[in-house]
Amino acid sequence: xxxxxxxxxxxxxxxxxxxxxxxxxxxxxxxxxxxxxxxxxxxxxxxxxxxxxxxxxxxxxxxxxxxxxxxxxxxxxxxxxxxxxxxxxxxxxxxxxxxxxxxxxxxxxxxxxxxxxxxxxxxxxxxxxxxxxxxxxxxxxxxxxxxxxxxxxxxxxxxxxxxxxxxxxxxxxxxxxxxxxxxxxxxxxxxxxxxxxxxxxxxxxxxxxxxxxxxxxxxxxxxxxxxxxxxxxxxxxxxxxxxxxxxxxxxxxxxxxxxxxxxxxxxxxxxxxxxxxxxxxxxxxxxxxxxxxxxxxxxxxxxxxxxxxxxxxxxxxxxxxxxxxxxxxxxxxxxxxxxxxxxxxxxxxxxxxxxxxxxxxxxxxxxx
Amino acid sequence: xxxxxxxxxxxxxxxxxxxxxxxxxxxxxxxxxxxxxxxxxxxxxxxxxxxxxxxxxxxxxxxxxxxxxxxxxxxxxxxxxxxxxxxxxxxxxxxxxxxxxxxxxxxxxxxxxxxxxxxxxxxxxxxxxxxxxxxxxxxxxxxxxxxxxxxxxxxxxxxxxxxxxxxxxxxxxxxxxxxxxxxxxxxxxxxxxxxxxxxxxxxxxxxxxxxxxxxxxxxxxxxxxxxxxxxxxxxxxxxxxxxxxxxxxxxxxxxxxxxxxxxxxxxxxxxxxxxxxxxxxxxxxxxxxxxxxxxxxxxxxxxxxxxxxxxxxxxxxxxxxxxxxxxxxxxxxxxxxxxxxxxxxxxxxxxxxxxxxxxxxxxxxxxxxxxxxxxxxxxxxxxxxxxxxxxxxxxxxxxxxxxxxxxxxxxxxxxxxxxxxxxxxxxxxxxxxxxxxxxxxxxxxxxxxxxxxxxxxxxxxxxxxxxxxxxxxxxxxxxxxxxxxxxxxxxxxxxxxxxxxxxxxxxxxxxxxxxxxxxxxxxxxx
Numbered sequence: 001x002x003x004x005x006x007x008x009x010x011x012x013x014x015x016x017x018x019x020x021x022x023x024x025x026x027x028x029x030x031x032x033x034x035x036x037x038x039x040x041x042x043x044x045x046x047x048x049x050x051x052x053x054x055x056x057x058x059x060x061x062x063x064x065x066x067x068x069x070x071x072x073x074x075x076x077x078x079x080x081x082x083x084x085x086x087x088x089x090x091x092x093x094x095x096x097x098x099x100x101x102x103x104x105x106x107x108x109x110x111x112x113x114x115x116x117x118x119x120x121x122x123x124x125x126x127x128x129x130x131x132x133x134x135x136x137x138x139x140x141x142x143x144x145x146x147x148x149x150x151x152x153x154x155x156x157x158x159x160x161x162x163x164x165x166x167x168x169x170x171x172x173x174x175x176x177x178x179x180x181x182x183x184x185x186x187x188x189x190x191x192x193x194x195x196x197x198x199x200x201x202x203x204x205x206x207x208x209x210x211x212x213x214x215x216x217x218x219x220x221x222x223x224x225x226x227x228x229x230x231x232x233x234x235x236x237x238x239x240x241x242x243x244x245x246x247x248x249x250x251x252x253x254x255x256x257x258x259x260x261x262x263x264x265x266x267x268x269x270x271x272x273x274x275x276x277x278x279x280x281x282x283x284x285x286x287x288x289x290x291x292x293x294x295x296x297x298x299x300x301x302x303x304x305x306x307x308x309x310x311x312x313x314x315x316x317x318x319x320x321x322x323x324x325x326x327x328x329x330x331x332x333x334x335x336x337x338x339x340x341x342x343x344x345x346x347x348x349x350x351x352x353x354x355x356x357x358x359x360x361x362x363x364x365x366x367x368x
Numbered sequence: 369x370x371x372x373x374x375x376x377x378x379x380x381x382x383x384x385x386x387x388x389x390x391x392x393x394x395x396x397x398x399x400x401x402x403x404x405x406x407x408x409x410x411x412x413x414x415x416x417x418x419x420x421x422x423x424x425x426x427x428x429x430x431x432x433x434x435x436x437x438x439x440x441x442x443x444x445x446x447x448x449x450x451x452x453x454x455x456x457x458x459x460x461x462x463x464x465x466x467x468x469x470x471x472x473x474x475x476x477x478x479x480x481x482x483x484x485x486x487x488x489x490x491x492x493x494x495x496x497x498x499x500x501x502x503x504x505x506x507x508x509x510x511x512x513x514x515x516x517x518x519x520x521x522x523x524x525x526x527x528x529x530x531x532x533x534x535x536x537x538x539x540x541x542x543x544x545x546x547x548x549x550x551x552x553x554x555x556x557x558x559x560x561x562x563x564x565x566x567x568x569x570x571x572x573x574x575x576x577x578x579x580x581x582x583x584x585x586x587x588x589x590x591x592x593x594x595x596x597x598x599x600x601x602x603x604x605x606x607x608x609x610x611x612x613x614x615x616x617x618x619x620x621x622x623x624x625x626x627x628x629x630x631x632x633x634x635x636x637x638x639x640x641x642x643x644x645x646x647x648x649x650x651x652x653x654x655x656x657x658x659x660x661x662x663x664x665x666x667x668x669x670x671x672x673x674x675x676x677x678x679x680x681x682x683x684x685x686x687x688x689x690x691x692x693x694x695x696x697x698x699x700x701x702x703x704x705x706x707x708x709x710x711x712x713x714x715x716x717x718x719x720x721x722x723x724x725x726x727x728x729x730x731x732x733x734x735x736x737x738x739x740x741x742x743x744x745x746x747x748x749x750x751x752x753x754x755x756x757x758x759x760x761x762x763x764x765x766x767x768x769x770x771x772x773x774x775x776x777x778x779x780x781x782x783x784x785x786x787x788x789x790x791x792x793x794x795x796x797x798x799x800x801x802x803x804x805x806x807x808x809x810x811x812x813x814x815x816x817x818x819x820x821x822x823x824x825x826x827x828x829x830x831x832x833x834x835x836x837x838x839x840x841x842x843x844x845x846x847x848x849x850x851x852x853x854x855x856x857x858x859x860x861x862x863x864x865x866x867x868x869x870x871x872x873x874x875x876x877x878x879x880x881x882x883x884x885x886x887x888x889x890x891x892x893x894x
Binding site: 094095099197234245 | 584754764765
C-alpha cells in the first residue's frame with residue numbers, strides 16, 4: 001500500500017508543482033498581490049536579459065504589457081519599432097476595445113496590463129470611470145488638441161477617426177443619402193444596410209446618440225434598423241470589402257478602411273460619405289492611458305510619447321489613413337480636412353462612457 | 369463475472385484525497401456560476417425582458433434538434449451502406465466519410481460562408497451555367513448544414529462498429545416472416561441499434577449546443593454566440609454569467625435524458641451471433657447509393673479542402689506572402705501535448721478508483737465525471753476567467769489556468785477511453801499478483817499498466833485532438849503572447865486575410881490527422 005500511495009502522491013505533487021512553476025503561486029495563489037502574476041515576472045526576467053544584451057542602444061529598457069483594442073495589422077509595426085528603438089520588451093494582447101476595457105475593470109488592481117490602447121474614447125472612459133488610470137503629465141496631454149484628451153487627463157488621444165458611411169456608388173445615388181444617421185430608417189434602405197454591432201466604435205456612436213438625443217429615440221431607431229433587415233459583420237473592414245465586392249450598399253463604419261481600399265485600388269467603386277450632423281458624423285480619438293497598477297510606468301510613458309512621435313503619427317495617417325493629432329504632421333492627401341467634418345461639438349467622453357452599458361443593452365434589446 | 373471483489377478493501381487514503389482534489393477542481397466552474405447566479409443583483413425576470421433569453425433558448429434548442437436528426441439520418445445511412453451493402457471498396461468510403469471529423473466547425477463554416485457568398489467560388493464556377501446570383505448561406509440553414517456535415521461522422525463511427533457486431537438471426541427471422549429490406553432496417557436493425565444511436569446523438573447534441581465558431585460565422589444567435597458577444601461588449605455583464613448558466617443546465621439536461629433512456633435495456637437474443645453477408649444491390653439502387661456517398665463526401669470533405677486550397681493558391685499567386693505561423697504551431701503543440709499528458713496522469717487514479725474500489729465515493733466520482741462530459745467549452749472558459757480573476761489572481765492569464773480549463777472539458781474523454789481498457793484487468797489477476805507478494809504499486813506497474821496503457825494512450829490522443837481544435841477557451845484564457853493555430857485562423861478570418869487563414873488551417877488539419885489516424889485504427893467503442 002505504501003509504495004503505491006507514494007507513487008500516486010508523487011504524481012499529484014508533480015501536477016501541482018508543474019502548476020506552481022507555470023503560475024508562480026500554484027492553485028492556492030494568494031490574492032491581490034499585484035505584479036506577481038506569473039506572466040509578468042517571467043516577462044520581467046526576460047526583459048532584464050534582453051535589456052542587458054541590448055544595452056548600447058537601449059534608452060528605456062524594462063518590459064511592457066499592452067492591451068490593444070486596435071487591430072494587430074494597424075499597430076503592430078509601430079509597437080515593433082518602439083520595442084526596437086527603446087529596448088523595451090513588449091507583449092501585446094489584442095482583442096476588442098470594449099472587451100479589454102471590461103477585462104481591465106474586472107481585473108482591477110491585479111491587471112497585468114501597463115498600457116491600454118483603445119480604438120475609441122468610450123472604452124477608455126470606462127477604465128477612467130473605474131479609477132484605474134494614472135493622470136498623465138500635462139506635457140503629454142498638450143501634444144494633441146483639447147477635444148482629443150480626457151477632461152481629467154486620464155488618457156490621451158493618439159489619432160483621430162470619423163464615423164462615416166461606406167457607399168457602393170454603383171448601387172447608391174448621392175440624392176438617396178440621408179443628412180444624419182436617423183435618416184437611414186427609411187423603407188428605401190430595406191435590406192441594404194450593414195453594421196458591426198459588437199464593434200467598439202459603433203457602440204461609441206450609440207452612446208453618443210443616447211447622450212445627445214435620449215434613450216427613447218435611440219431605442220426606436222435601433223429597432224427600426226433591425227426591422228429593415230441589416231447584414232451583420234464582425235468588424236468594420238469586412239463591410240468595406242463587401243461594398244467593394246458589390247454585396248453591400250451602405251455600411252456604418254469608421255472612415256479609414258475605405259481610404260485604405262481606395263489607396264490600393266483607385267478604381268474601386270466605393271466612397272466615404274460623411275454625414276451633415278449628429279453622432280453619425282462623430283469624430284473621435286483613438287487613445288491610450290497608463291494603468292495605476294502598472295509596475296513599468298517609465299516604459300509605459302515612453303510608449304505613449306512614442307505614439308506622439310512623428311514616425312508613429314505619419315504611420316497612422318499614411319498607412320492607416322487616420323487624422324494625425326500632433327501639430328506639424330501633414331494629414332494624408334486622401335483625407336478630407338478635419339475642419340470640414342460636422343462632428344457634434346464639445347463631446348464629453350467620460351459622459352459617453354456612462355452610457356456605454358445602456359448602449360449595449362439597447363443594441364441587444366433591439367435584437368441585434 | 370469477477371470471482372473476487374475488492375469491495376471490502378479500503379481505498380488507499382492518497383487515492384481518495386487526490387481524487388477529492390480533482391473533483392473539487394472539476395466542480396469549481398459550475399459552483400462559481402451557481403454562486404453568481406443566486407447572487408444576481410437584478411431580478412431573473414429582467415433578463416427575460418431585456419436580453420432576448422427566450423429567442424436564444426429557442427434558437428439553440430431548435431438547432432440542436434435539427435442537427436441531431438439530420439446527423440442521425442446521414443450517419444445511419446452511411447453506416448448501413450458501408451457495413452452491410454456490397455459496394456466497391458467499402459473501407460475507403462468509410463474512411464472518407466469519417467474524415468470530416470478532423471475539420472473544426474469554424475474552418476468548415478468559414479469555407480461555406482465564402483464559397484456560397486454572393487460573389488463566391490460557387491457563383492464563379494457555375495456562372496458558365498447561367499448562375500449569376502445566390503442569396504448566400506447563413507443563419508439557421510447555414511448552421512444546420514455545417515454542423516451536420518461535421519458531426520455526422522460521430523454517428524458513423526459509433527453506429528457502424530455496433531452494426532458490425534450485430535447478430536443477424538433476428539433479421540433472418542423477420543425476412544422469413546415476409547418483411548422486405550426496408551422494413552427489416554426500420555423495424556429490426558435500427559431499433560436494435562438504440563444504444564449506439566442514443567450515445568451518438570448525445571455526442572452530436574452536446575457538440576451543437578457548445579459550438580461557438582460555426583454559429584458565429586453563420587450569424588445565428590444562439591446562447592454561445594450571445595455569451596461571446598456580451599464578453600466582447602462588456603465582460604462583467606451579468607448576461608455572460610446568466611447565459612453560461614443556462615447553457616450548462618441545458619447540457620446537463622441532455623446528458624441526464626440520455627442516461628435515463630439508457631437504463632431501459634434492449635432484449636438480448638440467445639444463440640450464436642451470426643454476421644450477415646453484404647447484400648447485393650440492384651443497379652438502380654446502386655446508383656443512388658454511390659450518388660449519396662459522393663454528395664456527402666464532397667460536401668463534408670472535398671468542398672472545404674478545395675476552398676482552402678483555392679484561397680492559398682490564389683493568395684500566393686497574387687503575391688500575398690504567407691507570414692510565419694511558427695508561433696501558432698508552437699502554441700498549439702505545446703498546449704495540446706501538455707493537456708494530453710496531464711489528462712492521462714489525472715485520469716489514471718480516477719479510473720483505478722472507479723474500477724478497483726467499488727466504494728460509494730468511486731461510484732459518485734464516476735457519475736460526476738459522466739455528467740460533466742461535454743460541458744459547454746465557452747461556459748467553462750467564462751467561469752474559469754472569473755474564478756482566476758476573483759479568487760486565484762496568481763494564475764490569471766497563465767498557462768496553468770488555460771490547461772486546467774482544457775482538462776475540465778476534455779478529461780472525461782481520457783477517462784472514457786481508459787475505462788474501456790480497464791475491463792481487461794480482471795480482479796483475479798490482481799489477486800494473483802497480491803498472492804505472489806507484490807505490493808499494490810508493483811501490481812499496478814506490472815499488471816494494470818501494461819493492460820491499460822493503450823487505452824490511456826488513446827485517451828491522450830483524443831484530448832490532444834480536442835485541444836488542437838479548441839477555440840473559445842483559448843480566446844478567453846490564453847496568456848498574453850500565446851497564440852494557437854485555432855486563434856490565428858479565427859483572427860485572420862475576421863480580418864479577411866484568407867490566404868493566411870487557409871495556410872494555418874492546412875497545418876492544423878495536417879497535425880490533427882496524426883492522432884485521428886491512430887484513433888481510427890482502433891475500435892473506440894470497445
